[in-house]
Amino acid sequence: MLELIQDDGGVTVSSEQLARRGHTTAAQVRKDLSHFGSFGKRGLGYSVDELRDRLRIILGLDQVWPVILVGAGRIGSALFEYPDFKRRGYDCVAIVDSDPEKIGGKWGELVIQPAAKLESLIKELRATLVILAVPASAAQLVAECSVNAGIKGILNFAPVQLQVPDGIPVENVNLVMELEALSFQITRALKT
């Protein structure tokens, strides 16, 4: 949001304006930001540039995150091609897949590697994140292998709850569940 405001030439922004854009309340914006420090000026609001920079640091976007993509399917390629992905500091350093048909194929500069090499690739390339875009049946195994190799975080697209040790953050994206959330809300609204 702050980058959009920058593009529109905005220099300062109030909690009220941020709240409207983000479908929340001004008090919520202020409380949340105050958790990390005191970034605003009374009577004026927040400096868009400063707040953006501070948030980038808080989110860890002031460094490059080497990412390995597991599963060279459509979800993987969607992410791989997505310009914001690289722009935000996520650098895809390897792609692996278990399908012999896909291994050896090239995506940009990268050659698709066999899944068996995942553990050594994570170590060699010092990858911090893996993106799991594999079938549900394979996900747990890949997760365990990644954790063994010292991965720091997992973005999981498989529709299973991964069992990983405490301290390894996992974010889940479950596309069918998102649709289910919609049909639930629509169904519920009709019943009242």
Add this chain to the structure above:
Amino acid sequence: MLELIQDDGGVTVSSEQLARRGHTTAAQVRKDLSHFGSFGKRGLGYSVDELRDRLRIILGLDQVWPVILVGAGRIGSALFEYPDFKRRGYDCVAIVDSDPEKIGGKWGELVIQPAAKLESLIKELRATLVILAVPASAAQLVAECSVNAGIKGILNFAPVQLQVPDGIPVENVNLVMELEALSFQITRALKT
């Protein structure tokens, strides 16, 4: 989870077992379910079959949801090919795109239609959900057009907060934000 338990031959399941699988607590599972009714048997747990069926009805999965896919890119194709998508009752009835190169192309039985026809397609095909897999700059316009045509819910992959009327549910999937959640947690853990 219940379907996985069915496949493993499970007939009943306790809140404790569900909690372990879902990374939550038994009390939470019971409270949540009790919100919709009383499905379990004391001393025994929940009938896997019955609970699955009840949840399907609660989620609105006892009917078919006609879906229109807006944006025939990689995210769209990932969803289109995903077997669970159809298996859960979501039926892609049309695909539209604004790129003249793509219009006329076929995905399975469906021909990619021009974006201008979106409104009439929603009406004619009685589509209830749209999946927005378009660039951020186009998303708001597509959302408004869909709402005008009477859409009931929106699954939004564009990295913007859509402004839609109250009562139209929107679910957002923002892939870069998921990665940011990971880098935030990792950065934060290092600082403590």
Add this chain to the structure above:
DNA sequence: ACTTTCTTGTGAAGCTTTTCACAAGCGGCT
């Protein structure tokens, strides 16, 4: 029939998050 062993459903307690409301502070105008 009685006891034992489970497990649900749910008030009440405890905890967390959100909202309220206002003093303190900044900038511009007279």
Add this chain to the structure above:
DNA sequence: AGCCGCTTGTGAAAAGCTTCACAAGAAAGT
């Protein structure tokens, strides 16, 4: 300098959510 119109940061109050703990009930064995 003094006043006015805004907006932050934050304690306190309100609302919401999670956990606790236990009565009530179900099945299985004796």
